[in-house]
Amino acid sequence: MLFVRRPYHLSEHEADRWMRSQAAALAAARPVKSVELSRLQSPAARSGGDWDWLIEMHLSRAEDALHAAREPVCRDLVGDLRLLGMNPSLLLVDGTRPLVG
Numbered sequence: 001m002l003f004v005r006r007p008y009h010l011s012e013h014e015a016d017r018w019m020r021s022q023a024a025a026l027a028a029a030r031p032v033k034s035v036e037l038s039r040l041q042s043p044a045a046r047s048g049g050d051w052d053w054l055i056e057m058h059l060s061r062a063e064d065a066l067h068a069a070r071e072p073v074c075r076d077l078v079g080d081l082r083l084l085g086m087n088p089s090l091l092l093v094d095g096t097r098p099l100v101g
Contacts, residue, residue, distance in 0.1 A: 003054055006019070007086055019053055026077065029057070030071060031071075032059060034057075035055065036055070
């Protein structure tokens with residue numbers, strides 16, 4: 001999972017188009033099965049929350065995440081996002097357990 005802030009120097013439409021084009025390249029990484037890009041907003045305000053995008057890379061195995069993160073396309077994207085001040089945060093979901101209520 002990659003959380004990213006939107007580039008504030010671009011309009012919302014330009015930022016959306018640019019982010020989609022950049023994230024699409026992740027689908028070419030060897031261990032990645034698919035990539036999904038989701039817009040995130042705060043439920044309290046239309047202006048957004050802490051993050052504006054969630055990029056989900058789906059893999060067959062958890063250990064493939066390390067390989068995906070080391071792929072040049074992923075490293076280059078994260079580096080570019082940092083240079084643009086978009087504060088990327090790359091995380092691995094290490095397990096999910098249902099809660100009983």
